[in-house]
Amino acid sequence: xxxxxxxxxxxxxxxAVIVQVGLLNQIAIAGAHADxxxxxxxxxxxVAGPQRGAVMGFTLGLVADVFxxxxxxxxxxxxxxxxxxxxxAVGALPGRPTLGFELxxxxxxxxxxxxxxxxxxxxxxQPSLPWHQLAVVVVVVGAGCVLLAALTCRLVEWTIAxxxxxxxxxxAFASGSAR
Numbered sequence: 001x002x003x004x005x006x007x008x009x010x011x012x013x014x015x016a017v018i019v020q021v022g023l024l025n026q027i028a029i030a031g032a033h034a035d036x037x038x039x040x041x042x043x044x045x046x047v048a049g050p051q052r053g054a055v056m057g058f059t060l061g062l063v064a065d066v067f068x069x070x071x072x073x074x075x076x077x078x079x080x081x082x083x084x085x086x087x088x089a090v091g092a093l094p095g096r097p098t099l100g101f102e103l104x105x106x107x108x109x110x111x112x113x114x115x116x117x118x119x120x121x122x123x124x125x126q127p128s129l130p131w132h133q134l135a136v137v138v139v140v141v142g143a144g145c146v147l148l149a150a151l152t153c154r155l156v157e158w159t160i161a162x163x164x165x166x167x168x169x170x171x172a173f174a175s176g177s178a179r
Contacts, residue, residue: 048087053083
């Protein structure tokens with residue numbers, strides 16, 4: 001990953017903080033709001049593949065953790081796992097993912113990432129939501145991910161465009177070696 005790509009990722013994270021805190025947190029549906037950082041991690045897996053997507057997801061999670069009242073690193077752990085899983089799913093495709101695949105990955109990643117965050121939080125002793133409230137959060141985050149998926153994928157493509165060889169190529173990550 002190049003310095004230019006890291007600079008773009010920093011700009012993306014700063015913009016995400018502004019949009020998340022200034023806009024999305026204010027649009028609450030039954031007490032739940034969209035999670036832009038989770039969606040950016042999903043998009044990183046879609047666009048950059050499992051390894052680079054996981055690195056980007058971890059970095060975005062560290063930024064997101066500043067704004068939540070949970071143990072520092074919990075969001076990072078969830079985002080890195082979700083980005084890696086989405087990147088692996090993209091690697092199984094014969095070509096570039098279609099819009100339909102991106103939307104499905106955004107929905108499943110949003111739902112899975114939210115449940116993973118809630119489950120890991122419960123395991124480490126964080127207060128948990130009642131099931132009906134957790135269901136609302138899952139639906140709102142999943143819907144938010146679907147609505148914003150196409151835009152965030154293009155933003156992540158712009159972010160990694162500065163890194164040579166950064167675009168996901170089928171089989172590029174199959175050997176497990178870093179490029």
